[in-house]
Amino acid sequence: MCMKVKKVLAMVASSVMLAGVIAGCGDSGSSSATSSATTGNVSSESSGSEKTSSSSKGNTGEADMDSVTIGVLLPLTGDTSAMGVKTKNAIEMFFEDYNENGGIKSMGGAKVNLVVADTTSSSEVAVTEIERLIQQEDVDILIGPYQSAAGAATAPIAEKYGVPYLLTSSCADEIMKNNYNYVFRANVCIDDAGSTIFDFFNSYNDVYGYMPQKYAVVYENTDWGMSCYDMVKRYVEQNGGELVVEEAFTSNNSDFSSIINKVKSSGAEIVFPMCYLNDAVLFTQQMSEYQCDATIVACGGGFTSSDYIANVGELSNYVIAEAGWSLGVLDYKGEEGAAINEKYSSLYGEELDEYSAFGYFNSGILANVLERAASTDADKIVEAFLATDLDSDDPELSLMQYDGVYFADERSDGQTHQNTKCSNVMTQIIDGEYKVIGPVSMVGEPECEFPAPAWAER
CATH class of the missing domain: 3.40.50.2300 (Response regulator)
Incomplete structure (x- = not known):
């Protein structure tokens, strides 16, 4: 199937998900259906399997799967926990709606399972936790963290094991100047x-x-x-x-x-x-x-x-x-963005800010990529990342002021896999x-x- 057709299918899936958000804006309570429970830094769902360093994770990951596992790496305790918790909340809200609206259709309706790890606002702990997510939790793809120090410390680990990794709030330019094959950033850089x-x-x-x-x-x-x-x-x-x-x-x-x-x-x-x-x-x-x-x-x-x-x-x-984002951006966007903010407010008692908006936006990018990859094979996911070319009116951009999402092979400043359509x-x-x-x-x-x-x- 050509990439253009795949993009259209992904947009349809995202539109259905957004319709679910609009319909559910009056709901209250906490979002929990998609996330594995955590106690401290340990997920309640541990596969016990281990991986070795390689160029690719190597899953066959064909269609008609039961679930896809996303590792979420964020500070939930410590000095930067406020930003980490906001990001986590938005990620969970997105994927709960996404699962309720059919999951990853190209994989037979596979549901997204989140395994959340707490970096404790420490880059050293972030390294330990990303190793655990990869080797013990057997995650298919990673999202996070907050803080550039944590991003710089964990990106080489994802690269070593060949696990695709979407950075959320790690914006230092130097992170993306290492010619990584598996690391991407949709948000702005310094x-x-x-x-x-x-x-x-x-x-x-x-x-x-x-x-x-x-x-x-x-x-x-x-x-x-x-x-x-x-x-x-x-x-x-x-x-x-x-x-x-x-x-x-x-x-x-x-x-x-x-x-x-x-x-x-x-x-x-x-x-x-x-x-x-x-x-x-x-x-x-x-x-x-x-x-x-x-x-x-x-x-x-x-x-x-x-x-x-x-x-x-x-x-x-x-x-x-x-x-990277502010609530006033919604004054220049459509009703979908306002509906997302309304639902987030009803769930968590506060409106979106930069960090929760980043969590929601990046979740939409992951869903789009997984839909087009139609597989948990790491190299197919990377191919889908590289084929991403979204515009400002695509549903994944409902919150954002960006012109779109396109991961450049290399920017003029030497960064690779950095979104060139963000501002x-x-x-x-x-x-x-x-x-x-x-x-x-x-x-x-x-x-x-x-x-x-x-x-x-x-």
Whole structure:
């Protein structure tokens, strides 16, 4: 069967699944039907089989199977658990609906079984857990994790065993510069974030005549933080700016006062803090305490989680954050996206945010790929990944602002299997809500408070 026909069949299957979401928006309760129960890090369904390192997992995986097993690798405890739990919830919601609407039709209605593993917010534990998912749980495909350090540590393991792996929230550019055969990423990378931020600055300058000249970057010394730092330095230089402060710190910092005072005395107009939730909260609180008036422009991280606003309250106002997704995107999408958000809210008591949206979106990509692969054979799944060419109006993109999904053999920056049709959004927190302020191609003329008012004037 030609790929075009397979794509159409997959779209039909996804449309049926979305219809189930719309019909079930009034439901309440927790999503559980598709996920193996876990106790700590151990799934209740353990096959006990073991694999050896090879170029391919080697399953024959022909049609008419009972189930397909997806390993879900996320932080459910520890410092980044808030983001991991949101992602897990959305993955479970997607596949419960998917199974109820017929499962993988090209495999005779095979159901998707999820085996969830907790990385405990540790890249070392992530390595142990991905080994367990592959060798003991006999998973057919993997999804996760959160944090670039965990993604960088686990991608070589999936590659070694030949198990296809779709990264969700591990955006460091370097991860995808290793010529992996089995690792893919549908979400944005760090370089995409830099392009989004500085396109916004230039668009704002075109309309209002203001372009920042002095920048500070404060970044945690992790894979993600250092990748963000490299991106900021490159884009500042390309746009004729000056980087006046460059400060690294260890995550879960207890005091940013000395760094913030350096930023304050430098005259920086913009400060880029690259950190996860706990550090994002403290950094914002101390920016206010020490009256440092540089506008906070975040590159995702903890600043795009709804928990950030809950923790810092009105201090979050006027923070600008580049984000892989924001709830305001749904204002520019169809009714399917609103229905997905409504059902998620009814199940979990909160609306979608970047991380839950990523979980749902990537689940749709996995379902699309498995439908077209019609097999659990690893190499056939890889072929289906490489043949993926979705557009913005396909059902898999119901939530997303992306132009589509296409995994390039190699981008100009050396990344392989990175989606080339994705893009970020720019947001600003106003009155406790994320407002989408860019890109111009989506929202039109940028409307925001930029630069942010001085703390004394708020």
